[in-house]
Amino acid sequence: MATTVADFLLSRLREWGVEHVFAYPGDGINEILGAFGRADDQPAFIQSRHEEMSAFEAVGFAKFSGQVGVCMATSGPGAIHLLNGLYDAKLDHVPVVAIVGQTARSAMGGSYQQEVDLISLYKDVASDYLQMITVPEQLPNALDRAIRIAMSRRAPTALIIPSDVQELEYSPPGHAFKQVPSSLGFDRPQLAPDQAGVQRAAELLNAGTKVAILAGQGARGATAELQEVAELLGAGVAKALLGKDVLSDELPYVTGSIGLLGTRPSYEMMRDCDTLLTVGSSFPYTQFMPALDQARAVQIDLDPSFVGMRYPYEVNLVGDAATTLRALIPLLEPRSDHDWRRRIEGHVADWWSTMESEAMVDADPVNPMRLFHEASPRLPEDSIVVADSGSSANWYARQLKFRGSMRGSLSGTLATMGPGVPYSIGAKFAHPGRPVVAFVGDGAMQMNGLAELITIHRHWKRWADPRLVVAVLHNNDLNQVTWELRAMGGTPKFVESQVLPDVSYADFASSIGLRGVTVTDPGQLGHAWDEALTADRPTVLDVHVDPDVPPIPPHATLQQMENTAAALFRDEDRWGVIKEGIKTKAQEMLTH
Ligand SMILES: Cc1ncc(C[n+]2csc(CCOP(=O)(O)OP(=O)(O)O)c2C)c(N)n1
Numbered sequence: 001m002a003t004t005v006a007d008f009l010l011s012r013l014r015e016w017g018v019e020h021v022f023a024y025p026g027d028g029i030n031e032i033l034g035a036f037g038r039a040d041d042q043p044a045f046i047q048s049r050h051e052e053m054s055a056f057e058a059v060g061f062a063k064f065s066g067q068v069g070v071c072m073a074t075s076g077p078g079a080i081h082l083l084n085g086l087y088d089a090k091l092d093h094v095p096v097v098a099i100v101g102q103t104a105r106s107a108m109g110g111s112y113q114q115e116v117d118l119i120s121l122y123k124d125v126a127s128d129y130l131q132m133i134t135v136p137e138q139l140p141n142a143l144d145r146a147i148r149i150a151m152s153r154r155a156p157t158a159l160i161i162p163s164d165v166q167e168l169e170y171s172p173p174g175h176a177f178k179q180v181p182s183s184l185g186f187d188r189p190q191l192a193p194d195q196a197g198v199q200r201a202a203e204l205l206n207a208g209t210k211v212a213i214l215a216g217q218g219a220r221g222a223t224a225e226l227q228e229v230a231e232l233l234g235a236g237v238a239k240a241l242l243g244k245d246v247l248s249d250e251l252p253y254v255t256g257s258i259g260l261l262g263t264r265p266s267y268e269m270m271r272d273c274d275t276l277l278t279v280g281s282s283f284p285y286t287q288f289m290p291a292l293d294q295a296r297a298v299q300i301d302l303d304p305s306f307v308g309m310r311y312p313y314e315v316n317l318v319g320d321a322a323t324t325l326r327a328l329i330p331l332l333e334p335r336s337d338h339d340w341r342r343r344i345e346g347h348v349a350d351w352w353s354t355m356e357s358e359a360m361v362d363a364d365p366v367n368p369m370r371l372f373h374e375a376s377p378r379l380p381e382d383s384i385v386v387a388d389s390g391s392s393a394n395w396y397a398r399q400l401k402f403r404g405s406m407r408g409s410l411s412g413t414l415a416t417m418g419p420g421v422p423y424s425i426g427a428k429f430a431h432p433g434r435p436v437v438a439f440v441g442d443g444a445m446q447m448n449g450l451a452e453l454i455t456i457h458r459h460w461k462r463w464a465d466p467r468l469v470v471a472v473l474h475n476n477d478l479n480q481v482t483w484e485l486r487a488m489g490g491t492p493k494f495v496e497s498q499v500l501p502d503v504s505y506a507d508f509a510s511s512i513g514l515r516g517v518t519v520t521d522p523g524q525l526g527h528a529w530d531e532a533l534t535a536d537r538p539t540v541l542d543v544h545v546d547p548d549v550p551p552i553p554p555h556a557t558l559q560q561m562e563n564t565a566a567a568l569f570r571d572e573d574r575w576g577v578i579k580e581g582i583k584t585k586a587q588e589m590l591t592h
Pocket of ligand 1: 416418
């Protein structure tokens with residue numbers, strides 16, 4: 001039997017080492033589905049409940065494997081559903097390739113069923129590379145480029161393959177005019193910075209007496225170098241949200257997260273430093289960086305289109321983080337004055353004890369911080385942790401102490417609701433032997449997490465280590481926004497928009513064959529975590545948390561406090577909120 005375009009597509013994906021395609025079927029890709037059958041499901045077709053989840057699964061897979069994630073959907077509605085996940089990839093700089101169907105060439109332009117102008121629709125999200133395949137000879141080059149560009153630019157790319165083209169007999173490009181042969185593979189360059197720039201950076205950093213380092217996900221792979229630079233400069237290191245796993249929180253000078261979801265020591269370090277070194281981060285909230293005339297600054301980034309922004313940097317070094325730091329290290333002068341470093345370490349130690357006290361404040365029924373606090377020391381050193389967008393992102397950022405080879409991520413830049421459960425599935429396919437934990441709000445569970453539990457149920461037996469824990473923050477509220485309304489707009493909780501219908505997430509999990517555990521008492525938490533982390537199957541921890549515990553940052557502005565107070569005056573939950581808020585904030589003062 002002749003090889004079709006669809007057969008070739010799958011064989012080329014296999015040659016690229018792609019083992020999973022996160023996808024959902026439809027007649028716009030029927031021929032490709034037939035090819036999966038003929039290829040004995042290699043790469044494996046990982047069916048989700050919704051194409052947006054397939055895209056999130058590809059993003060989660062790519063984030064945790066470091067390889068390209070591939071997702072696939074039918075024409076029209078399927079391709080439209082992928083979009084939010086692809087934007088998540090675009091904004092967090094993740095390599096994902098989307099393959100979507102389209103109506104047959106003979107019907108194009110005929111307002112045919114499910115005919116959507118996909119080139120226009122995908123133009124922005126897949127701006128790095130987007131092609132429609134119209135003849136077989138075009139395919140290898142377009143696919144190879146889609147993969148190579150996704151990997152090299154860390155961006156989503158897309159191929160549109162009309163249904164009739166999928167069925168054509170494959171014929172390769174030849175050695176002829178207007179044919180574009182192609183090849184496999186891609187060796188990443190080690191991008192070294194300009195030596196004169198490194199010299200200027202070293203002079204600037206050596207002149208500083210109070211050095212702060214901001215590390216982002218671009219510093220992953222440069223852990224040892226980052227530690228060495230921090231030691232030499234007597235600096236503290238704050239971590240952007242996507243860089244939470246680049247450096248262990250057990251290091252005494254790591255101040256933790258920065259920004260709205262950040263820690264007090266990060267805030268204080270940025271407020272008081274005289275020198276800033278940013279490595280692999282495009283952290284957007286400049287108000288949490290030093291004042292514009294306060295610090296002299298150096299930035300290191302792989303991508304020349306991302307240097308020089310967000311702060312008036314004096315030296316912008318384009319280079320791979322590890323290579324650039326290695327070039328810098330011999331030029332740095334070790335600090336003899338350790339006051340600044342000691343101050344940072346003191347603030348960090350105080351911070352962790354405050355976090356513990358805040359987590360132990362009693363609440364009605366469970367303090368959400370305690371859920372994270374009890375998890376933190378129990379998380380295995382090789383675990384992968386994800387959080388959804390919602391209050392869980394705050395507690396993930398502030399309460400969890402990362403150590404060992406732990407990995408973690410969330411939708412950092414798009415900050416979309418809903419990736420928690422599908423990211424955890426992508427993580428499991430990336431590392432079937434590692435335990436995965438997802439912290440997800442009840443709103444995100446109702447949006448799509450509940451349905452994606454069914455996907456977990458479908459696939460979990462393939463994973464060498466069956467441990468996947470979804471911890472649901474069950475507060476019957478879209479809590480993060482409820483608090484944003486109070487803090488930003490001075491608006492009281494609007495019940496119609498904020499309150500969620502009550503659902504038992506544990507019962508749902510049990511009903512489909514997963515473990516489901518309901519936690520309504522903080523005393524149960526430790527045991528619940530121990531059981532979930534030793535279970536023989538995925539577990540949903542349905543934790544009834546108090547929506548009145550404020551996820552307000554430790555450095556909230558006076559205006560935000562005033563807004564919150566004004567909103568609470570008109571808020572029907574005001575007494576619970578005030579009580580929990582005062583008890584929590586008191587911990588920051590009492591312990592010290
Ligand atoms: C797709 C999408 N819709 C809406 C929002 C705005 N939003 C951000 S957090 C949030 C509330 C999340 O509620 P839930 O999942 O219950 O978590 P909680 O904050 O209550 O812990 C909303 C509505 C968003 N970020 N993404």
